[in-house]
Amino acid sequence: MASKITDADVRETAVLARLELGDEEIGRMTRELDAILGYMALLDQLDVSGVEPMTHAVSLDLPLRADVVEALEPQLPVAEALADAPRTHDAFFEVPKIIEVGD
Amino acid sequence: MIEGVAEIARAVRERKISAVEVLEAHAARIAADTLGCFYRLDPTAREQARAVDGKIARGEDPGLLAGVPVALKDLFVTKGLETTAGSKILEGWVPPYEGTPSRKLREAGAIVVGKLSMDEFAMGSSNENSAYGPVRNPWDPTRVPGGSSGGSAAAVAAGLVAGALGTDTGGSIRQPAALTGTTGLKPTYGRVSRYGVVAFASSLDQVGPFGRSALDVAHLLQAIAGHDPHDATSLDRPVPDYRAACDKPLGALRIGIPAEYFKDTPQAMGASVSSAIDELVKLGATKVPVELPHTRYGIAAYYIVATAEASSNLARYDGVRYGLRVAGSSLAQMYARTRAAGFGAEVKRRIMLGTYALRSGYYDAYYLRAQKVRTLIKRDFQRAFERCDVIATPTAPSTAFALGAKVDDPLEMYLNDVYTIPASLAGLPGMSIPCGFIEGLPAGLQLLGPPLGEEMLFAVAGAYQRATDWHTRRPPR
Numbered sequence: 001m002a003s004k005i006t007d008a009d010v011r012e013t014a015v016l017a018r019l020e021l022g023d024e025e026i027g028r029m030t031r032e033l034d035a036i037l038g039y040m041a042l043l044d045q046l047d048v049s050g051v052e053p054m055t056h057a058v059s060l061d062l063p064l065r066a067d068v069v070e071a072l073e074p075q076l077p078v079a080e081a082l083a084d085a086p087r088t089h090d091a092f093f094e095v096p097k098i099i100e101v102g103d
Numbered sequence: 104m105i106e107g108v109a110e111i112a113r114a115v116r117e118r119k120i121s122a123v124e125v126l127e128a129h130a131a132r133i134a135a136d137t138l139g140c141f142y143r144l145d146p147t148a149r150e151q152a153r154a155v156d157g158k159i160a161r162g163e164d165p166g167l168l169a170g171v172p173v174a175l176k177d178l179f180v181t182k183g184l185e186t187t188a189g190s191k192i193l194e195g196w197v198p199p200y201e202g203t204p205s206r207k208l209r210e211a212g213a214i215v216v217g218k219l220s221m222d223e224f225a226m227g228s229s230n231e232n233s234a235y236g237p238v239r240n241p242w243d244p245t246r247v248p249g250g251s252s253g254g255s256a257a258a259v260a261a262g263l264v265a266g267a268l269g270t271d272t273g274g275s276i277r278q279p280a281a282l283t284g285t286t287g288l289k290p291t292y293g294r295v296s297r298y299g300v301v302a303f304a305s306s307l308d309q310v311g312p313f314g315r316s317a318l319d320v321a322h323l324l325q326a327i328a329g330h331d332p333h334d335a336t337s338l339d340r341p342v343p344d345y346r347a348a349c350d351k352p353l354g355a356l357r358i359g360i361p362a363e364y365f366k367d368t369p370q371a372m373g374a375s376v377s378s379a380i381d382e383l384v385k386l387g388a389t390k391v392p393v394e395l396p397h398t399r400y401g402i403a404a405y406y407i408v409a410t411a412e413a414s415s416n417l418a419r420y421d422g423v424r425y426g427l428r429v430a431g432s433s434l435a436q437m438y439a440r441t442r443a444a445g446f447g448a449e450v451k452r453r454i455m456l457g458t459y460a461l462r463s464g465y466y467d468a469y470y471l472r473a474q475k476v477r478t479l480i481k482r483d484f485q486r487a488f489e490r491c492d493v494i495a496t497p498t499a500p501s502t503a504f505a506l507g508a509k510v511d512d513p514l515e516m517y518l519n520d521v522y523t524i525p526a527s528l529a530g531l532p533g534m535s536i537p538c539g540f541i542e543g544l545p546a547g548l549q550l551l552g553p554p555l556g557e558e559m560l561f562a563v564a565g566a567y568q569r570a571t572d573w574h575t576r577r578p579p580r
Contacts, residue, residue: 005459009459010455013455013459013462014455016458016462017414017442017454017455017458018421018435018439018442019442019443019446019451019454019455020436020439020440020442020443021443021451025451029451029455032452033452033455033459035513035514036406036456036513036514037456037459039402039403039514040403040406040407040469042399042400042403043400043403043404043472043473043476044472046400046476046479048472048475048476048479051475051478051479052475052478053471053475053477053478054474054475054477054478054481054528055306055474056306056336056530057292057293057306057307057528057530058291058292058293058336058338058530058554062335063335063339065332076199076200081199083197083199084195084196084197084198084199084424084425084426085423085424085425086422086423086425086426086427086428093423093424095423095434095437096430096431096432096433096434096436096437098433098434
């Protein structure tokens with residue numbers, strides 16, 4: 001796994017992570033991730049063939065509740081749900097336009 | 104002076120002192136605090152205390168924690184009280200609901216006095232990643248209190264509150280407890296509900312208490328443990344009497360000693376922990392050597408699993424529904440600019456690391472492999488607990504380090520979690536108790552138990568604290 005991480009890898013990953021990073025930040029991040037991932041190459045020393053991955057700390061039998069209509073607590077009123085939003089419009093969260101409608 | 108969770112609860116219940124009087128004494132100390140423990144106070148604290156006194160006056164049951172002043176790491180979601188998780192991205196967020204752990208504390212009669220400093224999103228081992236300033240160690244203000252629950256640990260150590268809640272993902276309760284001379288417990292994964300607890304790494308995060316003694320911690324755990332229909336990962340198992348467990352005789356206790364946890368430990372720390380173990384032997388326990396051969400892979404596996412989960416959990420901070428928003432010409436640009444401005448350097452680093460580890464083509468090499476190593480670490484503990492009842496180790500490799508000493512080297516900071524991470528990966532309960540001082544700074548003994556072995560940890564810690572007085576030492580005020 002210990003292939004060297006490049007600036008280009010970091011730029012691509014930043015897009016996937018939805019983080020706008022400046023050139024200087026990309027450079028620093030590349031050096032730091034390279035050092036950390038280099039350390040993680042330690043795991044390559046282990047033979048893990050035939051070992052089951054541990055996805056959670058306890059084995060969970062996905063619990064099912066009774067199939068009846070049941071409110072755990074009163075629903076959050078719209079006004080309260082919107083109260084912390086940076087921008088709202090009527091009963092909605094407002095965001096920049098993502099679909100251009102042609103005329 | 105009446106101090107600590109157990110003493111205050113009893114004194115208030117027996118009307119030796121009122122909840123309001125207890126609150127006033129602690130509020131005065133909080134007002135004089137120069138350590139930076141609190142982000143903000145709860146303006147309803149007095150009202151809460153009056154309600155407890157009212158219940159007592161009317162002859163009603165005031166609850167297990169009647170009048171006990173407590174505070175919460177600022178990732179416990181509190182209705183109507185700002186909750187930031189130590190991050191600029193949540194600045195000004197006033198939650199519309201209350202999480203389960205804090206609700207249970209309130210229902211037990213505890214007085215929630217405010218919200219405590221922490222490393223941003225619980226990512227850090229020194230509390231220096233807080234977006235609102237660091238916390239200083241009450242034993243030496245030039246040093247860190249540990250992290251990520253640094254505010255919780257320092258506030259209890261300094262006597263600003265009787266108890267506090269923190270969270271522990273890879274050591275964030277146990278390590279700061281060790282560095283501040285407090286008693287801190289990370290319960291078994293799932294023992295305490297995570298509903299209304301800001302998520303870092305969901306397969307590892309666990310809520311737990313800080314106190315001045317095992318008995319104080321037992322009181323707090325008693326109030327918050329148990330199944331919660333709001334958290335499907337909370338364990339639906341009976342909650343035993345943790346307070347009674349503190350008085351249980353040790354009997355023929357077998358203490359597992361893993362050589363892997365001692366070989367690279369500085370001599371003074373090793374000696375301090377070894378003498379604590381010898382004290383337990385004097386109390387009737389037997390030492391048993393155990394092997395935890397995959398210990399050295401813990402940090403690497405943890406920082407893949409935890410960052411991968413964090414990159415997913417923190418995707419919700421996008422500037423749409425709450426918190427910070429930085430304008431952009433498109434939705435994607437708004438997300439990217441909001442997150443760039445709102446997250447601190449360590450959080451960005453971990454999101455990047457986790458996103459990278461989960462990328463198509465890298466998943467098997469990093470995340471899947473780390474999960475398999477996690478299985479190997481869990482098996483190590485299963486084998487060890489066939490031979491012993493409890494495992495004793497140092498909590499951290501060193502005592503509190505200087506502010507600024509490790510901030511420029513993330514990997515060096517990560518190595519500080521070497522002894523706490525393996526039990527986190529395995530989901531096991533772990534406790535740190537004060538076991539001495541090295542050059543005036545507290546040292547911590549870590550006790551690890553099998554799943555749901557909290558009673559055993561309380562029995563061992565209770566016996567140790569009856570025989571020693573390290574936990575009663577107080578930093579200079």
